[in-house]
Amino acid sequence: MEMTTRPFIANTGQLDAIIVGAGIAGLYMLHRLRQAGLSVLVLERGKGVGGTWYWNRYPGARCDVESLEYSYSFSERLQQEWNWSERYSGQPEILDYINHVANRFDLLSGIQFGTKVEKARYDETHACWIINTDQGDRITSKFLIMATGCLSSANIPQIEGRESFKGATYHTGSWPHHEIDFSGQRVGVIGTGSSAIQAIPHIAAECESLTVFQRTANYSVPARNGTINKTYEAEVKANYAEFRKRNRMMPAALGSTFTGSNQSALEASPEEQQMEFAKRWNIGGFGFLGAYNDLTINKESNDVAAEFVRERIRETVADANTAGLLCPDSVIGCKRLCLDTNYFETYNMPHVHLVDIREDPIQRIMPTGIRCKNTVYELDDIVFATGFDAMTGTLLRIRITGRSGLTLQDAWKAGPRTYLGLTVKGFPNMFLISGPGSPSVLTNMIVSIEQHVEWIERCVSYILEKQYSAIEAEQGSQDGWVEHVNLIASKTLYPSCNSWYRGANIPGKPRVFMPHIGFPTYVAQCEEVESAGYSGFEFY
Numbered sequence: 001m002e003m004t005t006r007p008f009i010a011n012t013g014q015l016d017a018i019i020v021g022a023g024i025a026g027l028y029m030l031h032r033l034r035q036a037g038l039s040v041l042v043l044e045r046g047k048g049v050g051g052t053w054y055w056n057r058y059p060g061a062r063c064d065v066e067s068l069e070y071s072y073s074f075s076e077r078l079q080q081e082w083n084w085s086e087r088y089s090g091q092p093e094i095l096d097y098i099n100h101v102a103n104r105f106d107l108l109s110g111i112q113f114g115t116k117v118e119k120a121r122y123d124e125t126h127a128c129w130i131i132n133t134d135q136g137d138r139i140t141s142k143f144l145i146m147a148t149g150c151l152s153s154a155n156i157p158q159i160e161g162r163e164s165f166k167g168a169t170y171h172t173g174s175w176p177h178h179e180i181d182f183s184g185q186r187v188g189v190i191g192t193g194s195s196a197i198q199a200i201p202h203i204a205a206e207c208e209s210l211t212v213f214q215r216t217a218n219y220s221v222p223a224r225n226g227t228i229n230k231t232y233e234a235e236v237k238a239n240y241a242e243f244r245k246r247n248r249m250m251p252a253a254l255g256s257t258f259t260g261s262n263q264s265a266l267e268a269s270p271e272e273q274q275m276e277f278a279k280r281w282n283i284g285g286f287g288f289l290g291a292y293n294d295l296t297i298n299k300e301s302n303d304v305a306a307e308f309v310r311e312r313i314r315e316t317v318a319d320a321n322t323a324g325l326l327c328p329d330s331v332i333g334c335k336r337l338c339l340d341t342n343y344f345e346t347y348n349m350p351h352v353h354l355v356d357i358r359e360d361p362i363q364r365i366m367p368t369g370i371r372c373k374n375t376v377y378e379l380d381d382i383v384f385a386t387g388f389d390a391m392t393g394t395l396l397r398i399r400i401t402g403r404s405g406l407t408l409q410d411a412w413k414a415g416p417r418t419y420l421g422l423t424v425k426g427f428p429n430m431f432l433i434s435g436p437g438s439p440s441v442l443t444n445m446i447v448s449i450e451q452h453v454e455w456i457e458r459c460v461s462y463i464l465e466k467q468y469s470a471i472e473a474e475q476g477s478q479d480g481w482v483e484h485v486n487l488i489a490s491k492t493l494y495p496s497c498n499s500w501y502r503g504a505n506i507p508g509k510p511r512v513f514m515p516h517i518g519f520p521t522y523v524a525q526c527e528e529v530e531s532a533g534y535s536g537f538e539f540y
């Protein structure tokens, strides 16, 4: 649904809150703040709601968290009335759902679409934020809430000659809104992350030839998607609140398939290990990494899981050389595990070809294709499945200036620093939803979003009730939090590979492990801070 309306609210006096972004987070934030009686406006650069699900329209785009879990839990009626059609929902269905929520809770009237926030400056004298947009708006607001998403700034690599390409180019994260017909086309896909792994089987089914340019092989386990199991759905809906409550206590807030284990892989015999991994492989989904309790912290245990996946790849892909190239050699799970439907099988199609660009690096893009060091590939279309400047990219593209002229770019020069992943020292009354330093991308995002939104709403209401001008993180609490997040990461295998969690996919980006590993402990930490009257914050 494309929106063009500009709500009346933008030209009125000072607002209580500006929310940037009308994705899953921004919409719920709007709903909660309105319920709390605040005047709120959402600014959204897209022409519709949905955020991630508005932009990522590439063929095969699908959620990797099960539908009955990847949905809002704040309204019992909403969760009862909405019916999902598949175990894992595709992008169109999720976007329909988000539009439904926006309509059902009358949220559209609070959103100004087609509006990009360019600058936000904290005015210390009046204790408010002054926000400037690319549409010429200048809006003042007491609170600034960034609901800008973790994967919302596309990473398009600076390959020489990119502009000279005569065919069509696409990025998975800003896909056109019309159907793309690849039939008869020679298509090149750069990247083999989660987006590529979902898109490749679909593009291959249509095109004349497909060349995949792989820099790093990726682990993927079968999603085992299918129509939703109606019996299971009925069981969940019979006691949805309890189901949600249980999931919120699970590691990563993933419920149904992520039945964990109390055992180390090293305590099991090789036969038991194979049986356990095979069982989870057949069920499909992230539960594969829950087979043993030490897969993300013990390299020896991790190796067993990694080798199990490599064996499945060798079993699936007929050409031994291609299979070898598709076998990752890194720690499994230290980049987000991919879930696929027929990804590895696709390489058995005669018109699908894999290029190892570590062996034969891309040198330039030419008008008619891609030139690698040793080979030239003639192409009609290039798909960049090259990911995002994750977690900080969108925030740093907006010129955010806090107290004493401090910019977020300067404050985060050596990597993002937050208190609880929710606030930044020097930026009073600014909140981040799923910011760096919170579990966000290591969880079922909607669970994390709801937790952040509800925490922020209570905090904002508290400030208004107490008639404070502002809240700001204390230096010591922020430093302590950053240290805490780093310490947890250092005890795991996560920092061992070049993932976007560490900023390693973007040349020049500081290498800092950004998410907090430790849901649901994190939630208890936020609650403790709150119940202690917002310890670690100062009010003025």
Ligand code: NA7
Residues within 6 Å of the ligand: 151, 157, 158, 172, 190, 191, 192, 193, 194, 195, 196, 214, 215, 216, 336, 357, 385, 386, 387, 388, 498, 500, 505
């Ligand atoms: P990802 O997971 O960041 O994957 C991007 C892919 O693009 C990955 O294979 C990268 O290789 C590759 N890439 C990035 N830059 C280049 C250059 N310059 N040359 C060649 N290849 C490159 O993004 P996705 O969109 O697939 O998935 C993002 C998240 O969405 C995912 O984690 C899920 O949470 C859902 P690399 O591995 O860096 O060598």
